[in-house]
Amino acid sequence: MEEHMGHVIPAPVTTKGSVEQVWFPKNCDIDILDNGRTIRDFIDIKIKELGSADNDEPFYVVSLDGIFEKHLRWRTNLPRVKPFYAVKCNNEAAVLRMMSALDTGFDCASKVEIQLVLSLGVTPDKIIYAHTTKPLSHIKYACTHGVDTMTFDCEDELLKISRCHAKARLVLRIAVDDSASKIRLSLKFGARLESAAQLLCRAGELGLEVIGVSFHVGSGCTQSSAFKLAIADARRVFDMGKLLGLQMSLLDIGGGFSGIEDCLVEFEEFSEVINGALEEFFPPDSGVQIIAEPGRYYVDSAFTLAANVFAKRVIADDMDEHSDGEDSSPDRTMMYYLNDGLYGSLSCLINDAAHTNIEPYLARVVESSEQRFRSVLWGPTCDSIDKVTDSCWIPELNVGDWLLIDNMGAYSICLSTDFNGFERAHIYPVVSTKTWHTLNLSEIYNIRQ
Ligand SMILES: Cc1ncc(COP(=O)(O)O)c(C=O)c1O
Secondary structure, three states: OOOOOOOOOOOOOOOOOOHHHOOOOOOEEEEEEOOOOOHHHHHHHHHHHHHHOOOOOOEEEEEHHHHHHHHHHHHHHOOOEEEEEEHHHOOOHHHHHHHHHOOOEEEEOOHHHHHHHHHOOOOHHHEEEOOOOOOHHHHHHHHHOOOOEEEEOOHHHHHHHHHHOOOOEEEEEEOOOOOOEEEOOOOOOOEOHHHHHHHHHHHHHOOOEEEEEEOOOOEEEOOOHHHHHHHHHHHHHHHHHHHOOOOOOEEEOOOOOOOOOOOOOOHHHHHHHHHHHHHHHOOHHHOOEEEEOOOHHHHHHHEEEEEEEEEEEEEEOOOOOOOOOOOOOOOEEEEEEEOOOOOOHHHHHHHOOOOOOOOOEEOOOOOOOOOEEEEEEEOOOOOOOOEEEEEEEEEOOOOOOEEEEOOOOOOOHHHOOOHHHOOOOEEEEEEEHHHHHHOOHHHOEEEOO
């Protein structure tokens, strides 16, 4: 098929109606990296194992140490800010269990996300239902399961909440300047400052309690000053509330932090600006609790995807634009078909504006003397939009070879589909012996036999 098949449709979540029915294995299998084994060693072994079993499915390796390191970095740099992990970013059991072991809170966007988190034994007070537009049935579900903290940004939402969750603890989400972010969320969500006082009054009239203010500077934020401006805006809303007799006690600074190392602005720079702004506008003696909703920060770099070349075509170029006339630029293009693509793990290339660049590399060692060929990497489906990279220069691959792609943890698995019957990548969580013992993970993971 040569036609673009339209947008990626996320695969249905494997959950059902109530907490009891949520599909989540009681325990989650994990591999321990003992005797100095590294993640690369694990990947190499896994590739051999799969090869000998004629298994050519794509897979992820998840470094739980990577998630732990991110958490330690968060605590060191933002000691006043409690993270509520944004489940939407990656709702894999291994990840959510790790977050629970790290005692983070959770930002849930829907009933199913709340179900998933509660099914891990997380108490409802550790959940913020951080979606401003909520279906009535989801609000009712939150109410009956004790999830009280939730965001809103308009009067209609207040009316819905007053109908079915009168004891909700509300957080007013404000729109902030998100022009420096790759995904602008304030276009869709958040009350303007001009309407904030009116909304606070309306909540009071309806007998609803507003406990704080939230914002999101946009996902993939590229300027730390965005946080300072947004925190200053939040202060203005707190002051409006004070004039109305409200004692708000929660500030939620949202997400937006990059999860990869070579990003434009380092986490440490964001932290410095945030800490400074908090000191100025919400000093510790203000009594305001500060939380955040990081998603990609925690998981992006922890996931490496391994994809297999299951088909290959060699195309003779009529005219090789890249040729410099030397033997090293052969006049043919290699077409490789991978077992994962834009309808699978790599849907981020279309659906996540903050993740536009991926750098696949060969799982095997490449000698510098090896000849490189212009290569196009395709995903497995019949759709021609399913193209992973247009042109990369790599040594010749054979059917059965594996490519690796780093930084694949954010908005990848959760957006992948089984279009054309290609299954979602299998997930192998791994952890070092040290982290295993430090966090006492034996209570929540099974060691894979
Ligand atoms: C309400 C809310 N909170 C948190 C997040 C997580 O953002 P990020 O992954 O950029 O940290 C998002 C992402 O869309 C969001 O909409």
